[in-house]
Amino acid sequence: MLGSGIVKGFVETARNFVGSFHDPGRLVTIEYPDERQELPENSRNFPMLVYDGDDRMKGLRCVACKICEKECPPQCIYIEVERDARGKALKHPRIFDLDISVCMSCQICVEVCPFDAIKMDTAFELSTDNRFGGLLLNKHQLAKPNSYYRAIHPLEAAEVDERLAAEQARAAAKAKAAAAKAPAPAAANAVAT
Amino acid sequence: MNTALLIFSTITLAGAAAAMTLRNLIHCALAGAVAFLGLAGLFLGLGAEFVAFGQVLVYVGAVAILIVIAVLLTRPARVAGESPRVEPWLPGVGIGVLVTGALVAMVKASLVARSPEAVSSPAAPVKAIGEQLMTTYVLPLEVLGLLLTAALIGAVLLALRDPGEARRP
Amino acid sequence: MFELFDQLFVNLKHAVVGALPEGWQVLASPLISAAAILGVFASLFALTVLVERKGLGRIQNRPGPNRVGPAGLLQPLADFIKALTKEDIVPVSADKVLHFLAPVVMLAPVLLAYAVLPFGRNMVAVDFDAGLLFFFAAGACVELAVFMAGWSSHNKFSLLGAMRAIAQMISYELPLILATLGVVMLVGSLSLVDIVASQAGHHWGWLARWWVFTPWGLAAFVIFLIAATAESNRAPFDLPEGEAELVAGHLVEYSGFKYAIFFIAEYLGLFAVSALAITLFLGGWHAPVAALDWLPSWFWFGAKLAGFIVFFIWVRGTLPRVRVDHLMGFAWKFLLPLVLWNLVVAAVWWYSRGWAFAGAGILRWVGCAAMILIPYSLLGRALYTRHGLGPRTYRLAA
Secondary structure (H helix, E strand, O other), X not given: OOOHHHHHHHHHHHHHHHHHHHOOOOOOOOOOOOOOOOOOOOOOOOEEEEEOOOOOOOOEOOOOOOHHHHHOOOOOEEEEEEXXXXXXXXXXXXXXXXXXXXXXXXXXXXXXXXXXXXXEOOOOOOOOOOOOOOOEEOHHHHEEEHHHHXXXXXXXXXXXXXXXXXXXXXXXXXXXXHHOOOXXXXXXXXXXX | OHHHHHHHHHHHHHHHHHHHHXXXXXXXXXXXXXXXXXXXXXXXXXXXXXXXXXXXXXXXXXXXXXXXXXXXXXXXXXXXXXXXXXOOHHHHHHHHHHHHHHHHHHHHHOHHHHOHHHHOOOOOOHHHHHHHHHOOOHHHHHHHHHHHHHHHHHHHHHHHOOOOOOOOX | OHHHHHOHHHHHHHHHXXXXXXXXXXXXXXXXXXXXXXXXXXXXXXXXXHHHHHXXXXXXXXXXXXXXXXXXOOHHHHHHHHHHHOOOOOOOOOOHHHHHHHHHXXXXXXXXXXXXXXXXXXXXXOOOOOHHHHHHHHHHHHHHHHHHHHHHOOOHHHHHHHHHHHHHHHHHHHHHHHHHHHHHHHHOOOOHHHHHHOOOOEEOOOEEOXXXXXXXXXXXXXXXXXHHHHHOOOOOOOHHHOHHHXXXXXXXXXXXXXXXXXXXXXXXXXXXXXXXXXXXXXXXOOOOEHHHOOOOHHHHHHHHXXXXXXXXXXXXXXXXXXXXXXXXXXXXXXXXXXXXXXXXXXHHHHHHHHOOOOOHHHHHHHHHHHHHHXXXXXXXXXXXXXXXXXXXXXHHHO
């Protein structure tokens, strides 16, 4: 009969109303400043620079190769290489600036980085009252320890750590082999490939 | 009572005058609504509640709206530089004088003018009005109802027909 | 004791008026009534906005406002301060005078309508002989205010919204007024006090003799509720403000406190029309069952009004907005014939009141109910299954 659908709708909304008081499964709102949702493994916001060890600047994995600067679609990264007194480039950034008002969180910088130096951060509470300086992050602000990286992206970080450890072991073996002046360089090549 | 009469007469006359003199047609229509409201106040002052509320309901609620929408749908409201004076003014004045004269004559001939004390308490209850309408004045009421229904159906028919409709099966 | 509580406000007012000097009493009596109505219903408005926001939230499985004050209770205050302190913008091309007057013209008749509503035993500001007509006459002025708001803003959205609002209000005024006519016919009076008085007494010694307990009364009540929802521009009939197509209808160019006044007028109109429904069909301030007569009359009126407010919030949380052609079709093709037929049923009910044989009461009730339900279902089937809710062919698009 005409009007039965309306009655059905009323029953449904009444069920919602009553249910929201006693059924926590219905009231799914997370009241954000008071309680927080656990971010999923793959969540990302803006890039950060990972460093190893204790010194924020010495431990940076970044070698200032500028690949990310070139690849960045909105061109939000600016890098200058650190040079010594004779003008020889050191494998270290003197300036690494990232404008998060321009960054579009595409993660291309992370994918092109051959040194696993730049990774995506999950921090999102970045609001500031200074829209130029406050949103332009320098290398001190961007540097995050590897332990932090492991905490926010455990699976990805474990994979990266494993790979880096393997590479280091290989490099160490190669160096040892080179130091021992091994008569068979082919063996070292075989390990490398 | 006299103060109220004075206030409402002023409102009515001012509204009517504004309705005739303002340049913007929408303003004229709204001023007309003010005049209707003042008239309702006058009726209320005379103790004729039913007529007063009927006046507001019909004239402010329906007729004023009708005028306003008719103005909106037919012509732009802001007519620049158009003279408010209608050219053949003599027939207009003549009709005005005739209507006023007829009204004055009717009021003078009515029961109120001859013996004011006979109708000094006109606070007729709604029930009495209804009973009169259903007994003494039932024929005029029915005729009016028929007339309005015919007008309504005519309006609907006029609005219903649109070009191209005849071609369809 | 009962007398004391029941007549508490009446006696309070008499005491205040009596304490004044002779010449002031005539002036003070209506002023006190007006101030009381204004104060009570303005606070009710604040409360309703909060309850509505929280209730709608719960219906949509979210908590609703809960930041301002304990459990969000001070939210109306925050809203009020926000509305007061916002910039009042008048468009350059607007008709300044009418733009300013429209909110005033909107609110004034709505407040006037409260004058004739009986809120409790002896609690009515003015008892007009034609009180019901007064109520509708006041309501009719609102249309003009909506038009003024829409036209003076000089904005095509607001003009379209105003035209829609007027079309809707005029269309639904007919079923609204015709639905009340059954009660007027049987009571034989337009005075709302008389109409409440006619619903005194009890069926079988316990159930109140409200008009809603008769078949035609129930039908008229439902039609009245639908038409009242449309008259007060509330969901699902809030097309004049349809955000999706008209931004906010006639309110587009209003901001700050003028907008707040429109908002208040809308809610006060809703309360007024709910109060009228209570007066006409739900026995006004009478208790529903004889056993509860010991509660004061104004309590019962307030309880019923609260029930109406909750119901309207529930409706808003449930039904989606109707389409504009359905809106008009529903009023003219469905509600109007039904409400006219309902008057006939009311007449049958009136003429069958003298039946005295065994089972006459049940036969009368069932017979009248069938007289309404059969046309209802036939009309509904004819209108809404044969041509109604299918793919629509547009006449002008060919």
